[in-house]
Amino acid sequence: MVEHEEKEGEKEDKGIRELIEQLMAMADQLGEIELENVIIETDALEFEILPGSMVPMVQPSAQAAAVAKAVPEVLVLPTELLSATFIPPITEWPGEVVEVQIGAKRGSGGSRKSVVTIGGEKTMPFYLFEYENPNPPSIAIDVFDIPGTFLSQPVREKYEDVYESPADWARKAVEYGANAVTIHLISTDPLINDTPVNEAAKTVEEVLQAVDVPVIVGGSGDKDKDPEVLAKAAEVAEGERVLLNSVSLDMDWKKVVDAAKKYGHNVIAFTQMNVNDARLLNTNLLKREMPKNQIIIDPTCAALGYGLEYAFSNYERIRLSAIRGDEALQMPLSAGTTNAWGAREANKSEKKMPQWGPRAFRGPLWETATALTLALAGCDLFLMMHPGALQAFKSTVQNLLTIVTETREQVDWVHAKF
Amino acid sequence: MVRLSPLTVHGLLPGINCKKCGEVTCLAFASKLVARTAEVEACTPLFEEEQYAEKRQKLIELITPPVVSVKIGGGERTVVVGGEEVLYRHDLTFYHPCALAIDISDEMDEETVKKRAEWADRLKIERIGKVLTLNLIAVRDVSDDPEKFAKVVSWVRESAGLPLILCSYNPEAIKAALDVCEMDRPLVYAATENNWQEIAPLVKKYNVPVCVSAPDNLTLLKQLAVTLQAYGIKDIVLDPGTFIDNGGLNRTLQNFALLRRAGIEQEEEGVGFPLLGIPAIAWANGEDSVTNAYTEAIVASMLIAKYADILILHSEDVWSLLPVFTLRQNIYSDPRIHPAIDPGIREIGNPTPESPVFVTANFALTYHTIESDLEDGKIDSWILVVDTEGIGIESAVAGRQFSAVKIKEAIDEFDLESKVSHRVMMLSGLASRISGETEEETGWKVIVGPKDSGGLKAMNLKELWEKKAQEE
Numbered sequence: 001m002v003e004h005e006e007k008e009g010e011k012e013d014k015g016i017r018e019l020i021e022q023l024m025a026m027a028d029q030l031g032e033i034e035l036e037n038v039i040i041e042t043d044a045l046e047f048e049i050l051p052g053s054m055v056p057m058v059q060p061s062a063q064a065a066a067v068a069k070a071v072p073e074v075l076v077l078p079t080e081l082l083s084a085t086f087i088p089p090i091t092e093w094p095g096e097v098v099e100v101q102i103g104a105k106r107g108s109g110g111s112r113k114s115v116v117t118i119g120g121e122k123t124m125p126f127y128l129f130e131y132e133n134p135n136p137p138s139i140a141i142d143v144f145d146i147p148g149t150f151l152s153q154p155v156r157e158k159y160e161d162v163y164e165s166p167a168d169w170a171r172k173a174v175e176y177g178a179n180a181v182t183i184h185l186i187s188t189d190p191l192i193n194d195t196p197v198n199e200a201a202k203t204v205e206e207v208l209q210a211v212d213v214p215v216i217v218g219g220s221g222d223k224d225k226d227p228e229v230l231a232k233a234a235e236v237a238e239g240e241r242v243l244l245n246s247v248s249l250d251m252d253w254k255k256v257v258d259a260a261k262k263y264g265h266n267v268i269a270f271t272q273m274n275v276n277d278a279r280l281l282n283t284n285l286l287k288r289e290m291p292k293n294q295i296i297i298d299p300t301c302a303a304l305g306y307g308l309e310y311a312f313s314n315y316e317r318i319r320l321s322a323i324r325g326d327e328a329l330q331m332p333l334s335a336g337t338t339n340a341w342g343a344r345e346a347n348k349s350e351k352k353m354p355q356w357g358p359r360a361f362r363g364p365l366w367e368t369a370t371a372l373t374l375a376l377a378g379c380d381l382f383l384m385m386h387p388g389a390l391q392a393f394k395s396t397v398q399n400l401l402t403i404v405t406e407t408r409e410q411v412d413w414v415h416a417k418f
Numbered sequence: 419m420v421r422l423s424p425l426t427v428h429g430l431l432p433g434i435n436c437k438k439c440g441e442v443t444c445l446a447f448a449s450k451l452v453a454r455t456a457e458v459e460a461c462t463p464l465f466e467e468e469q470y471a472e473k474r475q476k477l478i479e480l481i482t483p484p485v486v487s488v489k490i491g492g493g494e495r496t497v498v499v500g501g502e503e504v505l506y507r508h509d510l511t512f513y514h515p516c517a518l519a520i521d522i523s524d525e526m527d528e529e530t531v532k533k534r535a536e537w538a539d540r541l542k543i544e545r546i547g548k549v550l551t552l553n554l555i556a557v558r559d560v561s562d563d564p565e566k567f568a569k570v571v572s573w574v575r576e577s578a579g580l581p582l583i584l585c586s587y588n589p590e591a592i593k594a595a596l597d598v599c600e601m602d603r604p605l606v607y608a609a610t611e612n613n614w615q616e617i618a619p620l621v622k623k624y625n626v627p628v629c630v631s632a633p634d635n636l637t638l639l640k641q642l643a644v645t646l647q648a649y650g651i652k653d654i655v656l657d658p659g660t661f662i663d664n665g666g667l668n669r670t671l672q673n674f675a676l677l678r679r680a681g682i683e684q685e686e687e688g689v690g691f692p693l694l695g696i697p698a699i700a701w702a703n704g705e706d707s708v709t710n711a712y713t714e715a716i717v718a719s720m721l722i723a724k725y726a727d728i729l730i731l732h733s734e735d736v737w738s739l740l741p742v743f744t745l746r747q748n749i750y751s752d753p754r755i756h757p758a759i760d761p762g763i764r765e766i767g768n769p770t771p772e773s774p775v776f777v778t779a780n781f782a783l784t785y786h787t788i789e790s791d792l793e794d795g796k797i798d799s800w801i802l803v804v805d806t807e808g809i810g811i812e813s814a815v816a817g818r819q820f821s822a823v824k825i826k827e828a829i830d831e832f833d834l835e836s837k838v839s840h841r842v843m844m845l846s847g848l849a850s851r852i853s854g855e856t857e858e859e860t861g862w863k864v865i866v867g868p869k870d871s872g873g874l875k876a877m878n879l880k881e882l883w884e885k886k887a888q889e890e
Contacts, residue, residue, distance in 0.1 A: 077618075081611070082645045084688055086636035089680045129672050191851040221816040250817065272809055272817055300813065304741055305545065307783050307810065309748040310757060312723070313508040320506065342812070344870050345740055357737030361708060368712075369719045369741040376723045396716055402665035410633035410659045411702045414558050414585050414607075417525070418701035418710075418732060 090130055095325035096122040097380075098293045099135065100332050102180060102243045102266055103214025109239035109264065113212035116140075116179050118296075118380040119332035123323060125378050126400045137375055137397055139382045139390055140180035140216050141173035142338050145187045145195070145203050152347040154363040155385045166203050167210035174211050176387035177394065182216035182245065183207045188229045189220035197228050201236045208240060216268075216383075218245040227255040234259035246270035246298055249281050257290045266294045268334055273300045273310050275317050275329075282328045292331065296381060301335035303343045304370045311335070312377045319378025333374075334381035340370040341385065364388040372396055422480065424448040430477040432463045432470055451481055454501075454513065484682045484690045485727075487514060488627050488653045490554065491581025492603045497553045499655070499727040500692030505682050508753050515750040516722050518742065519554035519583055519730045521698050524561050524570040531570055532577040537734065539578035543743050546786045550743040552580065556607070556698075556730045557595070559586030568594035575599055583607050583629075583730065589616035600624045605728075607631065607694075608657060614642055618649045626653070629694050633659030634669060636676065636689075644688040655728065656689070660696040662703070662717055670695070670717075671724055678725040692727035701732045711738035718742045722749055757782045758808030763832045764789070767798035771839040774799045774879050776867070777825055778846065779806040779814050788871040795875025800837065804828040812848045822852055822859035829860055842886045846871070863889065 099120040104110025120134035148156055148163035158176075162168035170181045185200045187193040208215055217233045219226035230244045234256070244260055246268035247253035260267050269285060271277040278299050285295055299318060302311040315333055322330040340346055346366035349359050356362060367389035371382050375397060384390050427448040434444070439460040441447040450456035458481060464470045487501030497517045504510045520538045522531055535555060543550040555574055559567045567586060574582065575598070582604035584595045592606055608631035609617040621628040628651060632639035636658060643654050658673035674693055681690035697717035701710045711733040718729050722745050733739060761780050766789065778788055780803045792799055804824050806814035814820035825843075829835065841862045845853055847869035857864050863886050868874065 077650075078645050078648045079615070081614070081638075081641045082648055084637065084640045084644050086640045086676075086680070086686075086689070088636075088676050089684050089686075091679075124675075126668060126671055127675060128668060129676065189851070223818070248817075272813055302810075305744040305748065306787075307757065307781070308745070309507075309751050309753070312749065313506075313753055316506055317508055339812075342869075344872050345744065348870075348872070355736060356740060357735055359737075361712065361735075362737035362740065365712060365715055365738065365741055368716060369745060372716060372719055373723050373745060376720065392712065392716065396667065396720075399662075399664055399667040400671065400720075402668055404665035404669070408634040408659060408661045408666060408669050410661065411699050413696055413699045413702055414587060415560055415562065416702040417523070417560060418698075 088129060091123070093122055093130075093323035095323045095327075095330060096120065097319070097322050097330050097332055100266055100293050100296055102138075102216070102241060104239060104241035104264070110241055111208070111212070112214055112240065114179070114214070115241075116214045116381075119293075121319075121323070121378075121380075124319065125376055128401070128403055133401055135380070136401055137380050137382060138179040139177070139384050139394065140182045141176060141178035141390070142182050142184060142336075142383055142385050143169040143173060143207065144184045145200070146192065151385070152341040152363070153349070154347075154359055155341055158385075158387055167206045170207045170211045174213055177390055178213065178384075180214040180216055180243075181207060181211055182218055182383055184218035184220075184245075185229055185233070186218075186220045188225055189222050190225060191222075192220065197225075197232045200229050201232045204233045204242075205236055208237060208242075214242070215240065216243040216245050223248070223251040227252040230256045231259035234263045234265050237265065238263040241265060243268060243296065247281070247285070249277060249284075253281075253284070254288060257285055257288050260294065261290060266296060268296045268298045269331075270298045271300065273302070273307075273314055275299065275314055275321075278314075278318060279326070279328045282331065286328065292327075295331045296334050297329070297331050298334045298336070301337055301339060301370070301374060301379075303337075303340040303346075304366055304373065305343050305345055308370060308373060312373055315374055315377035315379050322378075332380035333378055334383065335371070335374045335379045336383045337367060337371040337374065338383055338385045340367040340389075364392065368392045368396070375400075422452045424452050427451050427477065427481065430473045430480065431461060432467075432473075434463065436463060438462050483513075484685045485678070485692065486652075486690055488605075488655055488692050490517070490583075490603060490605045490627055492601050493579055493581070495553070495579050495581060496603075497581055502678075502727075503682065505678060507749065511752045511754060512750050514727065516726050516746050517553040517728045518746070519556040519728060520552055520734070521556045521558055521585075521730055521732050522570065522574060523558050524563075524567045526570070528573055531573045534734070535574045535577035535580075539580055541739075543736070543740065545744060545747060546783065546790055548747065550747060554583055554605075554728070555580045556583040556585050559584075559588060559591045562588065562591075564588065564591040564594040567591040568598050571595040572598045575602070581605070583728075585730075587613055589613055589620060592617060593620055596620060596624045596626065600626065603627065605629055605655060609642060609646065611638055611642070614645065618646055618651065621646075621651055622649060627655060628653065629655040629657050631657040631659075633657075634661070634673065636673060639677075640688040643691060647688065654691045655694050656691045657694045657696070660699050660717065660721075662700055662713060667717070667720065671720065674721065674725045693725055694728040694730070695721040695726040696730045697721065698730045698732035711735050714738060715742055719745050722746050756808065759785050759803065761803045761805040761828060761832075763834060763837065764801040764803060765799075766792045766801065767796060769798045769800050771837065772883075773838070774883050775802060775834065775838060775840075775843045776800070776871075777802045777804060777828075777843050779804060779809060779811045779820050781806065781808050781810040781814075784810045791871040791874055797874065797879065799879075800834070802828055802832065802834055802843070811846050815849050815852055820849060820852070822855040825856055826860045829862075840883060840887050842883050863887065 097119040101117045103112040103115035116138045117135050123130040162172045173181045187195040188200045219229050243266040247256045248270045269281045299314045318329050346363040364386045371393045428445050431444040439447045464474050483501050483503045485500045485502040499517050501513045538552050584604050585607045605627045607629040630642040680686040697714045700713040715738040759782050806819040844865045844867040850866045853864040
């Protein structure tokens with residue numbers, strides 16, 4: 001009985017298939033057939049719709065195939081250029097990065113002569129063919145509240161005369177072309193000097209007085225003490241719109257955020273190489289009513305050769321999420337590219353590594369390449385150290401942000417005598 | 419582009435599980451094709467039996483990536499470029515690392531040519547257990563003298579096994595050079611608006627890959643590519659121009675980005691080819707050699723991050739090549755591989771119970787750096803790898819993933835104390851701040867080592883351990 005039914009089914013299938021084939025053949029000849037008063041009875045009808053195509057696949061008739069085979073394959077060689085047009089594939093991105101302002105001028109509660117504004121992008125970095133880039137990436141130089149004896153030699157020699165005094169060091173940073181200065185209060189670390197919070201706050205005041213560019217205030221990385229240190233710094237810097245570096249998920253971030261809101265500052269939301277954590281932390285900050293345009297994301301910078309690929313992809317993912325419309329990731333990005341100096345390729349002298357060549361060029365290039373790679377992934381704010389690296393990076397970015405409308409001529413490099 | 423599924427691919431294989439490809443089933447082979455760890459040609463029935471002709475054609479169309487791959491060279495050092503499927507490495511991975519070429523001018527004398535070619539051939543930079551090398555030599559027809567050009571090409575061939583790029587706009591020079599190195603399948607640079615009618619028949623006759631060049635003119639570039647395709651040429655590379663004067667970097671990036679986007683997202687005909695950039699152009703600037711090398715490295719870095727498949731360089735200075743090699747290694751590493759390694763105890767060489775113990779994080783890069791330094795220094799030792807959630811030492815100390823408690827847990831979990839007779843460990847200088855608490859928590863003595871494990875081989879570790887063990 002069952003067998004019989006199956007056979008019946010097969011027969012019906014066959015009938016339908018033949019019918020469809022006939023219809024297709026007719027359609028092939030006539031171009032179009034209209035069916036009237038047709039009832040198709042079936043349990044389930046399956047349509048296979050191929051992406052990008054609603055046209056039923058019609059097998060070429062046997063006759064046509066035979067004709068095609070009979071003609072030998074002749075390749076007609078083109079004698080002139082075939083016509084073709086390249087149409088630039090422009091993407092409409094639904095989202096954009098918010099603008100964050102660091103520093104406040106006189107008249108708006110602060111005492112800065114210049115401010116730093118970052119963010120505002122609506123496309124991938126430097127894709128000016130899609131949208132303009134409203135704000136160039138900015139650079140801050142690192143200043144520490146302990147003597148810079150621990151710095152890598154090529155960096156140390158650039159600050160040797162000032163590194164006993166954070167104020168002098170900050171002035172030097174501005175001379176070197178920094179758009180902002182970061183004062184890292186690492187002496188507050190209980191395992192370093194355990195500098196009291198009030199004393200650290202004084203250092204912040206000194207730096208604010210020494211320079212008139214925006215100031216970034218960094219803690220020591222001690223999760224228990226940093227909230228105290230940063231909250232106090234926020235208080236003494238009231239109105240200056242500093243950037244507090246940083247809040248993270250594993251500390252009392254609420255304390256820092258509340259102080260930032262109260263005294264009108266920005267915060268860096270720091271997470272360790274994890275985009276989901278970055279989103280979570282930002283969501284928490286927004287829930288705490290920290291304004292979106294007072295948050296900067298630091299998803300962890302890793303140096304060239306030491307995990308830069310993870311940083312590159314995290315920055316790129318965050319920037320893409322922002323322009324694709326993920327509200328919780330639409331803040332500018334920052335990177336501590338100074339840690340390029342932790343790479344042995346940057347810090348080992350040519351005495352130890354003769355095969356690598358002079359460190360005086362190698363080191364700054366390492367920092368430049370680290371910064372440039374992250375700039376291409378979407379980073380907006382760079383915490384740097386070496387003035388040479390800073391200059392090279394600045395001019396590269398400048399070049400990347402310059403639109404010249406006329407068509408470019410390529411240098412005749414094949415014949416050039418170099 | 420939509421990723422393939424093994425089932426779709428399986429439907430286009432013979433389905434006879436003949437095992438000729440080395441896999442047990444056609445489905446297993448299909449999975450490998452999708453993961454791009456097998457080549458379709460390994461399925462011999464598909465290629466030999468006429469009944470599969472249709473499937474073969476469909477399958478090849480299906481598995482050809484939107485940016486086709488091009489092979490340059492004929493020998494051992496054949497290089498494959500292109501074959502990319504995504505715009506962002508985190509979406510999958512980038513497959514074929516950007517090939518780095520060094521240029522040679524045909525106005526150099528024989529000795530200089532051979533010396534430079536040998537140097538390029540042998541240059542090896544070791545990083546974290548990997549050997550980084552140059553991939554190509556680009557001979558430039560500076561002289562505009564076909565005979566001279568061909569001569570220099572033959573000198574380079576005598577001195578180096580690296581595949582060549584023949585750089586000339588003169589079809590006669592290209593022909594003369596192809597006559598001396600055709601079987602090496604060099605890349606011909608370049609077919610242009612002015613010479614393609616002469617270059618195309620040569621490229622076809624000698625069956626070599628060709629680069630079409632149309633500086634800052636993507637429409638012309640596309641026209642050249644589709645015309646050569648119509649000519650029956652398959653292995654094509656695109657040179658949209660490299661510009662470095664002010665605003666030039668912007669235009670260079672724009673052209674590379676647009677081409678790659680059109681190739682991958684639009685799957686536009688005539689643009690899904692590998693891209694060639696020329697950072698060496700920095701040297702035509704007339705600046706001093708340090709500035710030129712620095713600029714060249716910056717342009718190369720930009721183009722490695724954004725879509726170049728071949729770069730032609732000039733600098734012989736390792737200080738400027740090192741970041742370029744390293745960035746390539748970084749960008750082309752597979753993001754699907756998690757940066758963490760398994761926590762546990764690793765042995766270096768043949769450690770005894772007296773051998774030193776190093777304690778480190780389970781971030782792959784941290785671990786492999788230490789491992790390769792210890793192996794380099796032939797230091798028989800134990801490495802205790804603590805689970806820091808794949809985070810490096812410095813950040814893990816700050817984030818408390820690398821702490822006294824974590825170290826103690828690892829010692830107990832992996833039973834370190836049964837493996838060694840002493841109770842002295844070395845921590846990285848980057849973790850010096852937790853040395854005190856670690857001594858308290860574990861009962862072990864802690865030596866604070868260098869921040870960079872490269873310094874270990876110069877230290878007298880035996881003495882250091884003995885001295886520390888005797889301390890009160």
